[in-house]
Amino acid sequence: MTLALGIDPGTATTGYGLVRLEPDGSLVAVTHGVILTPKDASTPERLALLYRRLRSLLRTYHPQDAAVEKLFFQRNVATALAVGQARGVVLLALQQAGVRVFEYTPNEVKQAVAGYGSADKQQVQEMVRALLHLPEIPRPDDAADALAIAITHLHTSRFELGTCYQVDETSSDEL
Amino acid sequence: MTLALGIDPGTATTGYGLVRLEPDGSLVAVTHGVILTPKDASTPERLALLYRRLRSLLRTYHPQDAAVEKLFFQRNVATALAVGQARGVVLLALQQAGVRVFEYTPNEVKQAVAGYGSADKQQVQEMVRALLHLPEIPRPDDAADALAIAITHLHTSRFELGTCYQVDETSSDEL
Numbered sequence: 597m598t599l600a601l602g603i604d605p606g607t608a609t610t611g612y613g614l615v616r617l618e619p620d621g622s623l624v625a626v627t628h629g630v631i632l633t634p635k636d637a638s639t640p641e642r643l644a645l646l647y648r649r650l651r652s653l654l655r656t657y658h659p660q661d662a663a664v665e666k667l668f669f670q671r672n673v674a675t676a677l678a679v680g681q682a683r684g685v686v687l688l689a690l691q692q693a694g695v696r697v698f699e700y701t702p703n704e705v706k707q708a709v710a711g712y713g714s715a716d717k718q719q720v721q722e723m724v725r726a727l728l729h730l731p732e733i734p735r736p737d738d739a740a741d742a743l744a745i746a747i748t749h750l751h752t753s754r755f756e757l758g759t760c761y762q763v764d765e766t767s768s769d770e771l
Numbered sequence: 772m773t774l775a776l777g778i779d780p781g782t783a784t785t786g787y788g789l790v791r792l793e794p795d796g797s798l799v800a801v802t803h804g805v806i807l808t809p810k811d812a813s814t815p816e817r818l819a820l821l822y823r824r825l826r827s828l829l830r831t832y833h834p835q836d837a838a839v840e841k842l843f844f845q846r847n848v849a850t851a852l853a854v855g856q857a858r859g860v861v862l863l864a865l866q867q868a869g870v871r872v873f874e875y876t877p878n879e880v881k882q883a884v885a886g887y888g889s890a891d892k893q894q895v896q897e898m899v900r901a902l903l904h905l906p907e908i909p910r911p912d913d914a915a916d917a918l919a920i921a922i923t924h925l926h927t928s929r930f931e932l933g934t935c936y937q938v939d940e941t942s943s944d945e946l
Binding site for chain 2: 678
């Protein structure tokens with residue numbers, strides 16, 4: 597039995613979705629939701645709140661694996677920096693909890709969940725609902741996205757040993 | 772007496788510089804250096820190492836204030852994401868240690884240290900050396916940059932109450 601946590605990090609909203617792979621190959625949605633931080637708090641305060649909430653989630657559920665989206669698609673440098681800050685805190689909390697971290701591109705997520713890389717957001721969300729036997733599409737979007745990433749990891753690791761998080765960008769060694 | 776920690780965050784190399792403002796207005800370099808993380812480690816491992824080293828530094832010196840560069844100048848989205856991840860971990864550690872975090876633009880740093888916003892890197896480093904009465908320009912560059920940010924904060928807070936870290940980018944609330 598494998599328990600995988602999908603995470604969609606952000607300073608204001610971090611989506612999470614915990615999915616269990618049953619011995620018969622079926623998937624069960626254990627929990628999902630969003631970690632929200634108050635707008636009027638400073639960025640360091642918001643990051644500290646995100647860290648505490650995520651640590652608490654990890655202590656409660658003890659997932660073996662976590663999956664995050666590979667973020668090379670950000671258009672905007674300011675957005676990439678802000679998402680990066682939240683993502684750094686998420687990766688830190690996962691590493692400290694001994695959780696293995698895996699990365700998937702948006703196309704890999706669409707391919708794994710909807711069966712084709714050009715699926716749109718709604719098709720992916722509908723497949724997340726169907727695969728997890730949920731009565732409705734999970735809300736909000738960030739939670740549905742996180743469940744999709746968790747499903748991607750479980751689908752991938754069912755057939756092959758997934759590739760654990762590695763830095764691809766050679767540039768990051770020069771920072 | 773105020774003790775300010777300047778930090779220049781990165782996944783591979785994080786520069787730090789600790790500067791004390793004496794009652795007579797002079798500045799003393801308490802310590803400076805870089806936190807390096809191994810290239811062959813994963814990003815979560817490197818972030819966890821950065822976090823541990825920074826926490827240890829904060830426990831040893833107990834600075835009241837910390838200053839980081841305001842990062843809107845990153846040209847490259849992949850670089851911004853990687854720097855953001857390290858920066859998120861740094862802001863978290865500072866918040867958890869109860870350190871107030873301040874931000875300064877590169878121009879504010881040049882203005883405060885060298886006296887004019889168009890100063891080049893070498894002029895800034897030479898002024899850091901002179902202001903801190905060091906025999907040589909501090910090395911490596913990331914440590915000198917961190918000392919420059921700490922000096923900027925102490926110069927600024929000597930004349931006015933500095934502005935504590937606030938999120939400027941309205942976009943970051945929508946992430």
